[in-house]
Amino acid sequence: MSDAPTAKDAPTAKGRATRARIVEGAAEVLRERGVAVTTLDDIRSRTGTSKSQLFHYFPGGKDELLLAVAQFEADRVLEDQQPHLGSLDSWESWQQWRDAVVERYERQGDHCSLGALFLQVGRLRPGARAIVTQLMRQWQEQLAHGMRALQDNGLVSPALDADRTAAALLAGIQGGVAMLMSTGDSMYLKAALDSGIDHLRAATVEPVRA
């Protein structure tokens, strides 16, 4: 599914640019106004395109466009955590990553594009679920990788189950973000991150104290 050109990938240079403009513009307006209330006309006017272009590049209609936006947003999620997420091999880097995550989602304010997107397109399209599933798997993998790096550096006990702990931390992040969206308070996200890292710290090879 990754080597197929998906039909609309490369007709011409201009075409590709327009398509990209549509996806990015759609992502913006969706982030600002929410999926539920955004119409094709909103996207059209924001991106300076015409109805026919929308359907030219996304023959599947609105659903296909939303799916493309979801993929676009999903790609950004992990990118925005770099370079920290890629090198979680010391306590400092974990802390930096933690701050980057908090900052990213606090800035994003109260609109979770992805969350809303796959709640809208949701369980109908199998494609949507695949996007989320893959994103989560990669995310969890990177966290687990970082934990193993700590273990390799002798900072964390090898007894710790990195995959399981990474899953728990990831769940905490997701929930923290969700609660930031719905309550406007980032305290839950911070608590989840700090608590997760504390959990690692508590599993040092040499317990700091009794």
Next chain:
Amino acid sequence: MSDAPTAKDAPTAKGRATRARIVEGAAEVLRERGVAVTTLDDIRSRTGTSKSQLFHYFPGGKDELLLAVAQFEADRVLEDQQPHLGSLDSWESWQQWRDAVVERYERQGDHCSLGALFLQVGRLRPGARAIVTQLMRQWQEQLAHGMRALQDNGLVSPALDADRTAAALLAGIQGGVAMLMSTGDSMYLKAALDSGIDHLRAATVEPVRA
């Protein structure tokens, strides 16, 4: 805001029954088919009511009805965790509660009524945010209360910040549920719960091991 009759609370006995029937029926159909695709006609046919009744009991239209359903669902969330959530004073009760939570959300399948609801009605209505905020506060409070009970029973170190740990655990639950919805895998939820409880166990007054 809690002592005001909200105008439509008690016109007559029959009226109250009909109103309740509408809310419950709407909750059912929303859970089954999702907010995005559910129309007033779906609710109408499910509850055996007419259009005029819907607007008679919810003059504010669909939004007001959805809000009422959100409140209804929010009330169920904590109820469904009883009696365990109310008496988290031993390791066994924590475990029982943990199992109850997993079971509840695994059964619920892949439709998060509440989540979808306040993503739909969402940030527009201030009322929606209030419902979620209050639910989360109560939930967190109960968890923190349980943690303090463990402390009082000498099972957990008094040094532990119950409120913060409860916030982190709650975030983990929320994220775990969200990921259960979107990926279909309850592993994240279980990991979050177990990891959170482990975190408590690691803070026993007498460290189990070195």
Next chain:
DNA sequence: ACCCGTCTGGACTTGCCGGTCCATTTTTCG
């Protein structure tokens, strides 16, 4: 029996929004 407020049924209106269609312009390529 009566009256009045509540409750109910369902036809009707209205506006919106996804999707279609064709005419026109621009680009590519031999």
Next chain:
DNA sequence: CGAAAAATGGACCGGCAAGTCCAGACGGGT
């Protein structure tokens, strides 16, 4: 340059679903 393919503009359609309205049924209080 010229033709074919791609890209673009925008009018138009059709359906659907929210919301309106009025006519009538019920039911309790005097």
